[in-house]
Amino acid sequence: MPAFKDFEGQSAHIARLHREFSARAFSHAYLFAGPEGTGKRSVARLLAMAALCERGMDGPCGECGPCRRVLADTHPDVHTVQPEKGKRDITVGVMRSVLDEVNVHSFEDGAKIFLIPDADKMNSQAQNSLLKTLEEPPENTVFILSTARPAALLPTVRSRLRLVRFHALETAAAAKRLEELGFPAERAAAAARLSQGCVGKGLQMDEGMLERRRQLSAALFGVHGVEDIPAVTDAYKDEKLDRAQLLSDVEDIVRDVMAAQAGALKLEETVYPDGARDYAARVPLSGGVKLMGAVQTAQQMLTSHVSFQGVLETILLEIAEEYGQWPW
Numbered sequence: 554m555p556a557f558k559d560f561e562g563q564s565a566h567i568a569r570l571h572r573e574f575s576a577r578a579f580s581h582a583y584l585f586a587g588p589e590g591t592g593k594r595s596v597a598r599l600l601a602m603a604a605l606c607e608r609g610m611d612g613p614c615g616e617c618g619p620c621r622r623v624l625a626d627t628h629p630d631v632h633t634v635q636p637e638k639g640k641r642d643i644t645v646g647v648m649r650s651v652l653d654e655v656n657v658h659s660f661e662d663g664a665k666i667f668l669i670p671d672a673d674k675m676n677s678q679a680q681n682s683l684l685k686t687l688e689e690p691p692e693n694t695v696f697i698l699s700t701a702r703p704a705a706l707l708p709t710v711r712s713r714l715r716l717v718r719f720h721a722l723e724t725a726a727a728a729k730r731l732e733e734l735g736f737p738a739e740r741a742a743a744a745a746r747l748s749q750g751c752v753g754k755g756l757q758m759d760e761g762m763l764e765r766r767r768q769l770s771a772a773l774f775g776v777h778g779v780e781d782i783p784a785v786t787d788a789y790k791d792e793k794l795d796r797a798q799l800l801s802d803v804e805d806i807v808r809d810v811m812a813a814q815a816g817a818l819k820l821e822e823t824v825y826p827d828g829a830r831d832y833a834a835r836v837p838l839s840g841g842v843k844l845m846g847a848v849q850t851a852q853q854m855l856t857s858h859v860s861f862q863g864v865l866e867t868i869l870l871e872i873a874e875e876y877g878q879w880p881w
């Protein structure tokens with residue numbers, strides 16, 4: 554189980570929040586704002602445990618009944634507000650049933666906690682329906698809204714929330730944290746940089762994902778001339794492939810290459826040894842910029858009627874062209 558101290562680098566308010574919730578002296582509504590993967594949800598859940606833990610002020614213990622129920626998402630006084638299955642938005646219908654709960658007595662010992670982890674998914678009707686409760690909150694009730702896009706909330710809602718900012722870690726600190734969480738050193742370093750210091754995102758970068766990207770990098774930058782293009786489009790023609798994800802992987806690879814081209818990263822520090830290092834050594838940053846442009850064009854083409862082969866060719870032609878201009 555994570556502990557509060559694990560998140561102190563990501564927000565300056567962790568210790569104070571811990572004290573407030575342990576003493577049940579919380580404000581009635583918080584807005585946790587910061588990039589994806591910076592600990593907002595984990596901290597919100599820890600705070601719920603701290604408020605409900607049976608074992609006193611040093612909690613949460615993670616072992617008592619209430620703690621276990623929070624961890625298992627079965628505590629009757631902790632409500633997580635999410636869109637209905639298959640829907641993108643949190644609708645006013647969802648909010649109404651949540652607000653009905655606000656006025657019901659708590660089941661266990663008084664505190665009622667409402668977590669809204671993707672608060673930006675509330676549409677404006679849903680947000681408006683929350684206003685009155687935020688204005689006159691029942692006692693011992695707390696809302697914790699989290700979002701990476703606080704601007705998606707109505708100003709009237711935002712102004713009624715206590716803002717707590719969460720930040721990404723420096724790359725070295727993120728790598729250290731990922732190592733503590735069990736990543737081998739090399740993968741921790743790569744994941745820390747790819748996730749731009751957002752540990753939660755870095756955690757999703759498992760060995761399979763890095764290996765997939767290494768192969769992709771080798772394929773892309775193995776295109777030294779137009780004659781090499783068909784082999785690559787062939788290798789990625791599977792209909793079941795997540796194409797948006799593939800292009801997002803390409804974008805991350807190219808961003809890494811550009812960092813090396815700009816001198817922000819030593820060549821041997823780039824994540825993708827196969828192909829990408831050769832390209833970064835040979836082609837100047839101006840080529841990387843053009844390549845990133847081609848990747849973005851390809852991403853737009855994905856929603857058009859162009860075949861995926863054509864979409865990939867946009868990128869591969871750009872690589873072949875730059876290689877042609879900067880021979881060994």
Ligand SMILES: [Zn+2]
Pocket residue numbers: 605606607608612613614615616617618619620621
């Ligand atoms: Zn406990």
